[in-house]
Amino acid sequence: MKIVRVVAAVIRDGDRIFATARGYGEYKGWWEFPGGKIEAGETPEEALVREIHEELDTEIRVGELIDTIEYDYPTFHLSMDCFWAEVVAGRLVLKEAEDARWLTKEMLESVQWLPADRTIIDALKKNLIKDC
Template sequence: MKMIEVVAAIIIQEGKVFATQRGYGEFKDGWEFPGGKIEKGETPEEALKREIKEELDVSVSVGGLLETVEYDYPNFHLRMRCYLSTIETGDVLLKEHEDARWLGKSDLYSVAWLPADICVVKRLEKYCR
């Protein structure tokens, strides 16, 4: 089975987590944490900074690794490294996503999370208000 390695930014501010809705591809309209594929020669942290700049037009500070998700989709195995991150500079501009929301504890499950991402959402309840 093909394996895809990606990184995701878990951005939490004022008790809310940032979620984005995919605007393209097989999983269009599903909700996820922003991020993307690691390119050859990049560290996961470098990839995450690049991906967030490309997707959201902001610079992030990458903190500690929250979790590594291993998930089998029908056509590939996903390894997703999820890093706690904070926005350092810029205002969010959606370049690839259809929508984005800041979700608190009461609405954390109000969006249709992609299967691999829902594994992380459960861990985030303690960070949210």
């Protein structure tokens, strides 16, 4: 099975996290944490900074690794490094996503998450409780 390595930013502002709805493909309209594929020669952190700039016209500071999600989709295996991140500059302009929301812990279940992204929601709830 093909392995796809990606990174995702859990962009945090106080007790809220930023999520986007896919604007294309089989999972169009499903929610995810923004990010994308790691290119040859990039570290995961470098890839995340590049992807967020390309997708959201925003500069972020990448924080600690939350978890690496391993998930089998029907046609490929996804390996996704999820990092805490914060906005340093920019306004989170949607260039690829069809929608975006700031979600509190109580709102995390209000959207339809992509299957791989869904697996980290419980850990995020615990972190949002612990840190706020």
